[in-house]
Amino acid sequence: MTSEAVPGPWTYDDYHVGWVCALPTEQTAAIAMLDQRHAGLPKPPNDNNTYTLGSVGKHSVVIACLPKGKIGNVSAATVATNMISTFPSIKFCLMVGIGGGIPPKVRLGDVVVSTPVGAFPGVVQYDLGKAHQGGTFERTGALNSPPNALLAALTMVESEHDLTGTQIPEYLKELEQKWPRLAPKYLRSESLKDQLFKANYDHISKSTADGRVVLIDDPEAEESDAEDDCRFCDTSQTVKRKPREMRVHYGLIASGNEVIKDSIFREKLNRDLGGQVLCVEMEAAGLAHNFPCITIRGICDYADSHKNKAWQAHAAAVAAAFAKELLDQVQASDVEREPTVKKVLSQIHDTVLQSDANIREVKRKMDRKEDVEILEWLTPVNYGPQQSDNSVNGKKAPASGFLAPRSSKTGSRLGRRCSVPAFLEQARQSSRIAFIYGNYRQHDEQKLDHLLKSLLKQLVQGQSSMPASLEVLYDKHNVRKTRASVEEVSATIHSISGLYSRIFIVFDALDELKETDGCRNRFLDEIFKLQAQYSAKLFTTSRFIPEIIERFEGSKTINIRAQDEDVRSFLDGKISQSAQLLQTHREMIKSEITKAVDGMFLLAQLHFQSVSTKKTLTKVKDALNSFSCGPKAYDIAYKKAMERIAGQDQDSKELATQVLSWITCARRVLKPSELQHALAVEENDVELNEENIPQVDDMVSVCSGLVTVDDKSGVIRLVHYTTQEFLDRTRDEWFPIAESEITMACVRYLSFDVFKGGFCKSRKEYEERLECNPFYGYASHNWGHHALMASMDGDQVIKDFLEGPAKLSASVQAIMVNKHPKRGHIEDISQMASAVPTAAYFGLSKMILALLEKGHPSDSRGIDGWTPLLYAARYGHEEVVKHLITRNDVELNSKDDDFGKTALSWATEEQNTAVVEVLLDKEGVDADCRDGRNDTPLLIAARKGHEAVVKLLLSKQCVDPNSTSYHDRTPLSLAAGNGNEAVVRLLLAMDTVDANRKNSYQRSTPLDYAVEGGHEAVVKLLLTKTRVTWAGRLLGSAASKGNERLLRLLVNSSAIPDREGKAQKVTVQATDKEDEYCSPSLPGQALPERTSLHWAVENGHLALVETLLQSGTAINAPRCTNRDYSVGRMQCYIEESQTAIHLAVDNGNKLMVSLLLDHGAEINDVFTCTTTSYWHLRARALAARRGKPFSRFEQVLSNMYPYPYDTYVPAKCDYRIDIVKQTAVHLAAKGGYRDVVALLLRRGAKAAVIP
Known part of the structure; x- marks a missing residue:
């Protein structure tokens, strides 16, 4: 039977599935599986492939085969590359053909499909790596995982096999009917014997005249001889197995560039890869390196010396039949959503280029396990993605000088990000650069300690090895699971800065740094201190805010704005994609908008959005004439955008209002999938109605240009900081009940039946829950915060949720895992969550009263061992603390299971001054209690510099002002060492404080620590109260820091060395007694002090x-x-x-x-x-x-x-x-x-x- 090609208006863009074969036998089987065969298309002159076009079900397929005699990974990659170049709409490839099976699980005629196994993505290239001395081989690199659309279809295929069996036999019958000439060769017959010989038994080719046998020992021997079967092999050496039907296996395929005909090598390879290998072949790795693909192999031999061609045709047929069965389960809509292979490769290319640039930048990457652990302990924050993103954007956007368009009149920062990468590239060539990107939605990640730790991390990453000062800091805190203080981090930054000739610190969007807690000014103080001692330069971008301008008074500033031609070029691109009306009046629109925006790109975008919806020339002109200039221009533009939203149809208006209210009021940035699930929640639902999930494109389009999706960071956000400011100021006008609606959405989502099983018993189960329920994490962490903002903490819905222990436990587990990411809060959870601790965690005081009245215990512990009082004290919930300490059954000095801290210690640690005052006024609270690291509240407050808390504690007679820490440090010593001047003043004012006390750990006084930290103001204070007992040590410490002012201060205070250079000496007397010895470090002579x-x-x-x-x-x-x-x-x-x-x-x-x-x-x-x-x-x-x-x-x-x-x-x-x-x-x-x-x-x- 023949198959005529179906003519039609086929184009290169119509084909979405690539099918690659290595052998003509495989290609024949593939063509036989086509439902329709299409007429060919002319090939580009630079494409050497030969294609067969057709369709399988609803999918258009391109089949290509490797050139005759050209097999292996490289040839496969070449064919696939040419294919996607000619057919640019291909979304994924199938690598279909034959392979060698790994017994005992796999048999001849079975099918193996590449799927991820453990750390392997489905295909592993076994011969890619490094050979080491001693014969060991280290495999390096990684291959791509199959695309999600195919993995999802595989799941369905596997289920169908369990229910009704495979369709492979039916497809083979169809092959017999359509292609009878192929049946004898491609269908299974009685002549095909499945013989598995023992691994230590080699193939025998033939007998000699004298009866001796000849073993095949040539791995390159030709297999073309049909007589080359196992007729001379001893069948008693075969492995006895029960007959069974063919099976489909899912797992690991090993790919290499050599034919494997050695059972010993086969077994070793399988052992080296963890015993997970099902099949070996030669082409899959060529595609799996970069291409979105899946590999399907029919088993034709056992990769041993008995390898022959008898089973090849049938193996190719069953593989092709399975490929057809798989495509029948792939949804067309899933294929549409997959990116094209061309786009995937383009992204990989961009990534490689960026990686190459990063490699050139760093002389030696610190990739030792110990180094990585230290850097991750310091901070997980990484500004690399923002820098990469902005570098890409910077190449596309117009720029003039270091800063991008910015206006002193309106405070615009639009377009500035294209300038920072350009500056970095200029500075990077000769100096160390650290960069920070301000983000108004990341306040929790951009507190002072996080900013300084990020700066320290980037300085350390420029070194060829881990600096000793950071190793010491890590060792000090890692053992006790504590965090480094701001002062310790600052001191380490100073010590490492001396290793560089120049340092550039780049802070983009300084104005987006929160100032309510003094973070911005404190950060600038630290940087200015660094500049005073080292060659450090600060480059920052910001809107023109008076407080920031004042801090940089006398510094060089540049006010750079977009040129008119930049704005016109931007508008040209927008108009070219718009209706004919706008294109006809292009020049008028460009001129009027350019004049109105005064160099501000965002304003140009908003104004064009306003014009783009007009349908007549009169309305276009009216819109152009309505544009405002000056400081209120943004507010007016945003208000008009909101009015346009209100004028949409009801569905669009409601969706836009929901999207904007969520993005504005959310406590952190949201991923599109999180927001989709949040918007799909409806009252009385017991599970999520997936048909109610809005499309991301619709969520963006209905918001009139105010919302965008960041492809790099994967979040949906407002287009600009000024948008957030406007909506924050006017949220009561646009979203008056947003907080209550968000609260209800969170609680309803967490009340779905999917969470009725309670907490997960394993990490895997928990990760699957997170993946299947994208909104689960946000809802768990934030429902209570939104309820507090909405004054809903007494609502019955919330009470019902708190009193459902199973679903509440599922919610609390997400909080605990995030709170203790490295602890075993998955497998170790053994009790249900309690209502009162959870309400205390969120500060729901009214709810706590209602729960206590109903009989809930007031001192019950949560699943992490914390009591309600501990939660309330740590997180500053004053009203909750007041309620709880009036209860007789509440243990006032109970400690948490993690750090051994009481409620007072936690309130002190977090500087919750009001809570500290409440607790100190309560009789029975131990004001001098010790925590797990032997610290008292006063020691904690002194170390952290919490002046108000120190004052409260010192007012209590029971508090010992000379209490000592684990390292025998007093409060004065800690405050002095960390430069907390105000606290030092308070302590020195106490008559009982010993300013000269030496600790037993290093024999150091508070003055020693102040000098070591370079805290000049504190040193001045201490010199009025302190005896200088070791002047050389003080001066040496000041000199080692390079602090000339501090050194002069000490010299002028008579803290000077002996004028004759006769420092204190250690002398060991000689002796004639044989039993008396001295250490070799003191060899009987005086050792002068290091001055x-x-x-x-x-x-x-x-x-x-x-x-x-x-x-x-x-x-x-x-x-x-x-x-x-x-x-x-x-x-x-x-x-x-x-x-x-x-x-x-x-x-x-x-x-x-x-x-x-x-x-x-x-x-x-x-x-x-x-x-x-x-x-x-x-x-x-x-x-x-x-x-x-x-x-x-x-x-x-x-x-x-x-x-x-x-x-x-x-x-x-x-x-x-x-x-x-x-x-x-x-x-x-x-x-x-x-x-x-x-x-x-x-x-x-x-x-x-x-x-």
Whole structure:
């Protein structure tokens, strides 16, 4: 039977499904499965493929085969690339053909379909990776997962198989009827024997004349010989299996560039991939790298030496039949929603380009597991996506200079984002850049500590290794699961900033940073401090807000606006897509709008939206004449937009009002799917009516240009910050009952029957719930907040919800998982949620009274072990706290299970001053209680700088002002170390506060910590109350920070070193007694203190060095250091004695050398470096202790004492094995500093060898 091609007006854009085959046999089977075969289309000259066009059910299909003899991943990718270039509307590809099965699960004639398994996406390229020494092979990279439309169809196919069985036999019967010539070869016959030989039994090709057998050992042997079957193989070596029907398997396919004919290799490959492999083949990875595709393989052999062609035709037929069955289940609407392959590849290309740019930017990516953990602990916030998005937008939008269009009169910030990426690219080439993008909807993520942590994270990412200062900070807090304070983060930023020659900090949209809590000013204070000490530049964009202008008084500012031609170009594009009326009067519209908007793109967009709906020239002119200018232009434009919305048909008006009210009032930005589900909720529904879900395009279009969807960030939002401001100011006019409607939508959604099972028992179940119910997360976290705003906390619907433990537990679980993302709050949950703790969490005071009156317990714990009082105190719900502490059954000092904090500790931690006052006035509240890290409320308040709370606590006699923390720090020590000046004043005013107390941990006073933190104002306060007991340490600390003002302050306060350079010494006396030993770190000689001069010279602070020298600091005082190092198993100890001139020369700092020489530095002082082997020390110690010859113990030393850290050496022992002496000129020559060598020789340095 033949099949005639069906003529028709087919075009390249009509075909949405690609079907790729590797062999002619596979192509024949594919063509035989077509319901209709279409007439061919002319090919482009650069396309070498040959195509068969047709349809399967409702899908138009393009079939292509690899060139004869060209198999493998590369050939498959080439064919597919040409296909999508010629047929640009293809949404996905099917890779259909034959493959080798992995026994025992898979048999000949079965079908294997690639689907994701564990970490694998369905297809894994087994020969892509790195070969390591020792024969190991590391697979690298990842392949694409099949598209969602196909995975959804596979689910339906699998269900149909369970219900009615597969359609493959019917399709094979149709093949026999339509193509009888193919039946003998492609249908299963009795001649096809399914023989699986044991893995250790090789194929026998033939017998020799003398009866011997010949084994096939050539992996490239031809298979074209039809006689090459297993007639000579021993059938007793086959694996005995029960007969069964063909099956379809779903799982992992391994793809490579070689034919596998080795059972041993096959089994090893399967083991290496976790025992999950069902099939091996040679082409799928070529498509799966980038193409949206699925691979279908009919099993024709077992990838062993017995491999032959007997089953190939039948295997190709069953694979093609399954592909047809799959396409029958793929919905046309699902295909329409899938992006074209061409678009997917374009996105991948863009991503690769961006990744390449990022790789060039960073010398070494910190991808060690430990580094990633530290950076994620610091902050998960990443401004990379915004920067990438704005870089793309910046290439498309017109720009002039660093800043994009901006108006001082109206406060416009529109179009500015195209400028920031351009600036970054210029600065990135030679300096470290950190950037932050302000966002008015991300206030919780843009508090001071988050901003500083993001800045620190970006500075650290520019380093080749993790800085020690951040590792120390991480180690300090990670053990106790605490967070670094603002002061600690700021200090770490300062320490790391010194590693860069220049730093650029870019803050886009500074005006969108919340100022009600002082965040913006405090952030600028921190940055200005950084600028004072380091070469840091701040580049920011903002609307012209008086408070911001005042902070930048005297700084360079640029007011850049859009050029008229930019606005006209923008309008040209809009008009070209509009009705003929607007196109006819193009110039008039462009001129009038350009004149009215004064360089503001958003205003141009709003004005054009107003004009675009007009149907007559008169109305167009009226609209153009109605445009306003000046500071009220935006408000007028927004009001007109709202009026246009009100003038739409009822359905459009209602949808627009709902969308705008949700976006305006939501507590965070929403994803389109979240908002779709929220809008679909209706009263009395027990499940979501999916037919009630609005389309995203409709949600945007009815809002008259006020709403947009960000493709990059995946959120639906208002077009601009000024839009949010306008709707916030006028929400009572447009959305008077929005909060109550949102509350009801959240509660009704959470009351659906899908949540009646309560909390999920596993992480997988919970993740599936989130995925299937997009609005679940937002509704769970925020229903109570909206109820509070709507004054609905006494509503019966809410009460009913709170008293339904199962559905309430499902809601609370989402909160707990977010609250403790790394804890086991999935599997560990063992009790239902309670009504009162949940109401207390949200601050629903009226509801709590109603619940308590009904008999609910007032001190019950939630599923995370917190009581209602703890929740209310932490989150600042004063009225709830007042209600609860009047109850006799409420334990006032109960602690949470996570941090061991009481209600007072939590209120102090979160600076809820009103709650602290209420609790302190309540008899029975322990004002000096200790939490899990041994902190009292006063210690917490002092560390955090909560002045008002400290004042309240100090007013209580039971509060100890000298209480100590886990590290033996007092409140004064913590406040001083964190620079909390106001708190330090309060504490110093207390007569009982000891300002000179040293902690046992580091023997440091509050003054030490203040100097270490660089807090000049606090140091001034403490110097009025403090004895300076270790001046050199203070000056060294100030010098190491490069803080000249602080150093001068200490010098002027008589905190100066000995004028003769005689610092405190540690001396160990020699002894003749063999049982008395000294540590090798104190080798019987005095070790001078490391002075502030050494610190300043080593860090290159010229001004500080000059200050110290003018104060009389001894210039030639030696600095002795000691350190350990290892080479193989040899552990050594090094002592070095250097003066300031040695340090300056060792750094190659010519200016510093010259300054020191001008102030009398001894140019020929000898620098001594002494190296000692710890094993040598141990040998001498043992010899001396046991009275034995040294050589006997030296021979067996390595076996007896491999880690001799506890060595003690008689003080008289000569333990030094290597002594190096050098002068400054020797050091300069060794370092290659020619100009320093020349300077030293001119000033009288001696170049002779030192004996």
